[in-house]
Amino acid sequence: METLIAFSVLVLFVSGYEEFRGDQVVRVKAKSLAHLTLLKKYIETEKNVDVWGEGEEYEFHLPSKQISSFEKWLTENGISYEVLVFDLEDLLNEEEVSNTKNSSTFDYNKYNDWSEIKEELLHLSRKHSSKAFLFNVGKTYEGEDQIGIKVTNGDGRSKPVVWIDGGIHAREWISPATVMYFMNKLLTNKADDRVSQALAKYDFYLMPVFNIDGYKYTFTNRSTRLWRKTRTKYKESKPPYKTCYGADPNRNWDSHWETGINASDNCTTDYYRGPFAGSEKCVANVQTFLRQLKNLTSYWNIHAFSQLVLTTWSWTSALSKDYPEIKRVGDVFAEAVSKRYGTHYKVGPPSRFLYPASGCSIDFAHDELKVVYSYGLELRDKGHYGFILPANQIQPSGEETSDALLAAVLAMKPEYQMSSSSRATRIRFLNDPAVLFILVFLSNLFIYRNCS
Ligand SMILES: *[C@@H]1O[C@H](CO)[C@@H](O)[C@H](O)[C@H]1NC(C)=O
Ligand SMILES: *[C@@H]1O[C@H](CO)[C@@H](O)[C@H](O)[C@H]1NC(C)=O
Ligand SMILES: *[C@@H]1O[C@H](CO)[C@@H](O)[C@H](O)[C@H]1NC(C)=O
Ligand SMILES: *[C@@H]1O[C@H](CO)[C@@H](O)[C@H](O)[C@H]1NC(C)=O
Ligand SMILES: CC(=O)N[C@H]1CO[C@H](CO)[C@@H](O)[C@@H]1O
Numbered sequence: 001m002e003t004l005i006a007f008s009v010l011v012l013f014v015s016g017y018e019e020f021r022g023d024q025v026v027r028v029k030a031k032s033l034a035h036l037t038l039l040k041k042y043i044e045t046e047k048n049v050d051v052w053g054e055g056e057e058y059e060f061h062l063p064s065k066q067i068s069s070f071e072k073w074l075t076e077n078g079i080s081y082e083v084l085v086f087d088l089e090d091l092l093n094e095e096e097v098s099n100t101k102n103s104s105t106f107d108y109n110k111y112n113d114w115s116e117i118k119e120e121l122l123h124l125s126r127k128h129s130s131k132a133f134l135f136n137v138g139k140t141y142e143g144e145d146q147i148g149i150k151v152t153n154g155d156g157r158s159k160p161v162v163w164i165d166g167g168i169h170a171r172e173w174i175s176p177a178t179v180m181y182f183m184n185k186l187l188t189n190k191a192d193d194r195v196s197q198a199l200a201k202y203d204f205y206l207m208p209v210f211n212i213d214g215y216k217y218t219f220t221n222r223s224t225r226l227w228r229k230t231r232t233k234y235k236e237s238k239p240p241y242k243t244c245y246g247a248d249p250n251r252n253w254d255s256h257w258e259t260g261i262n263a264s265d266n267c268t269t270d271y272y273r274g275p276f277a278g279s280e281k282c283v284a285n286v287q288t289f290l291r292q293l294k295n296l297t298s299y300w301n302i303h304a305f306s307q308l309v310l311t312t313w314s315w316t317s318a319l320s321k322d323y324p325e326i327k328r329v330g331d332v333f334a335e336a337v338s339k340r341y342g343t344h345y346k347v348g349p350p351s352r353f354l355y356p357a358s359g360c361s362i363d364f365a366h367d368e369l370k371v372v373y374s375y376g377l378e379l380r381d382k383g384h385y386g387f388i389l390p391a392n393q394i395q396p397s398g399e400e401t402s403d404a405l406l407a408a409v410l411a412m413k414p415e416y417q418m419s420s421s422s423r424a425t426r427i428r429f430l431n432d433p434a435v436l437f438i439l440v441f442l443s444n445l446f447i448y449r450n451c452s
Helices: 002-015 033-045 064-076 088-098 114-127 174-188 193-201 212-218 281-292 323-338 361-368 391-411 433-442
Strands: 024-029 050-053 057-062 080-085 132-139 145-151 161-166 203-207 233-235 243-245 296-304 308-311 346-348 373-379
Touching: 024 064, 057 064, 064 080, 088 391, 114 132, 114 145, 114 174, 114 212, 132 281, 145 174, 145 281, 161 174, 174 193, 174 203, 174 296, 174 373, 174 391, 193 391, 281 361, 296 361, 308 323, 323 346, 323 373, 323 391, 361 373, 373 391
Parallel strands: 161 203, 161 296, 296 373, 308 346
Antiparallel strands: 024 057, 024 080, 050 057, 132 145, 145 203, 233 243, 308 373
16 A cells, blocks of 8 residues: 555656646536537537547536536536546546556556557467467558457367457557457466357457557557547648647448548547548558458457447448347347446447447448447446546456357357348438437437447
8 A cells, every 4th residue: 555655646746747637527418409409519619628428428528627617508508417527637546556567477457558468469479379379450550560369269270250359449448458358368268168169169359459559649648648549640621731630440441431420520629530431540451451351250349438239330320130130149248248247238229319420340340341240349437437447447347348248259140141131221311410319219228329
C-alpha cells in the first residue's frame, strides 16, 4: 500500500499539469424527439464535448469549464441527467495506480503498451511454435507491423476460421487486454475441455491491437489517453485548411461507406470516415487479408464499453434473413458471459433504431465475406468507469469473455449457409428520425447503439 501511495504521489508530481481535473462524465436521457434533436445539435456545435456513448442514453465527457453551462442548458430544456464521473482526473489516477507493473515478464492483468504486447506475441509464437503462428497483414500508417497470432490445436489440419480483433478504437484498453487474455487461455489452458473442443473445430486468428498507431498514441501521456481514431495526417477541406489527425477505423470499411451514415466528412471529428473506403492502412490491410482468407466462419470486433453483443447490420435497420441464427448465437454469448460474475449483456442490431452507422467491420464481414456469425462486442462496464476501467477488472473481463466466446463458437454451425437474399437494401423511411423514434418507443425489445 505504501508503495502505491508513493507511486501515485510521484505520478501526480511528474505529470504536473492535470489535464482532466474537474472534468465530468454525464449521462443524459432523451425522453422525446425534441430532446434528441437538441442533444444532436449540441454535439454538432460544441466541439469540446467528447461523446463516450450514444443511443438510448448519451454519455458526455465535458471539460470542467463547460459543466455549469451544460447543466443549466439541460435544466432549461427539461432534460434529465446523472453525473457518472465527478472528476475524470481521479479516475485516471485510479487507473494508473491500478496499472502499476510488478514483474519483468508480460503481465496479463495489466494494460500493456504496444511494445510489450508485440514482445509477448513474438514470445508466444516461439514458445508454442507447434500451434501459435505469427501473421502480419501489413504496415500501419506509422510503419508498425500489424501482427496477430493464428492459434490451432497443432494437428496440421485446416479448419473453419474464427477471427477476433481488439483495439480498433484506441482508448478502449480493456479490449486488447481481453483478447490477450483469451489468446493466452487458448494456448495454455489444457485443463479446460472447452478450449480443446473449440480448437478441434476451429482455427483462431487473433489480432489484439487493430489500430496500433492510435493505441500507441493513447500511451503517450495523459492528455492523449482518450484518443479514438487512427493517426493518419489529414487537412481540413476548407480554409484555413488546418491539419487534423486520424479517421475512425470503424467508419472506414468498404461496406456502405459512401452512404456516410453517422459518419463525418470533417476530419476534426471523432467519427471522420476518411477520404475513401479503406483509406486507413490498418483497415485496408485487414480487408485484403480477410478477403483472401479461406473458410472464415466467424468475425468478432471487440470494443468497450456498454456490455452489448452487436449483430448485423450496422448501417441499416433492416434485418437479414439469417437474423434468427445470428441472434441465437448472440444469446448463447450473453447467457455464458453472465455465469461467472452476473455481467449483463444485451443482444441486438445497433442499426435497427436510432443510430445506424456505415463503414463498419461487422457489415463488411457479413456482406462482403458472407460471414453469418459476425459480431461486435462492447465489453465492461456500463459507464461507471467507461473507458478508464481499472486494471483489476482485466481478469474478470478476460474470464467471462473467454467463457462466452467459447460457448458462442461451440454453438455455431459452420455448415450453416447464408440465405442468398440476405443482403440489405436501404429502406429509406426507416432512417427517418421521427419514424425511428416512434419505433423505439413501440418496442423495448431492442437496443439502439451505434456500432461505436
Ligand atoms: C508484487 O509482487 C510481489 C511478489 O510476487 C508481491 O508480494 C506483491 O504483493 C506484488 N505487489 C503488487 C503491488 O502487486
Ligand atoms: C477449409 O475447411 C475444410 C474443412 O472444413 C478443409 O478441408 C479445407 O482444407 C479448408 N481450406 C483451407 C484453404 O484452409
Ligand atoms: C502529450 O503528448 C502530446 C503528443 O505527443 C503532446 O502534443 C503534448 O504536448 C503532451 N502533453 C504533455 C503535458 O506532455
Ligand atoms: C469541422 O468541425 C470544426 C469543429 O466543429 C469546425 O470548426 C470546422 O469548421 C469544420 N470543418 C469543416 C470543413 O466543416
Ligand atoms: C448522431 C447522428 O448523427 N445520428 C444520425 C444517424 O443516422 C440517422 C439516419 O441517417 C440520423 O437520423 C441520425 O440523426
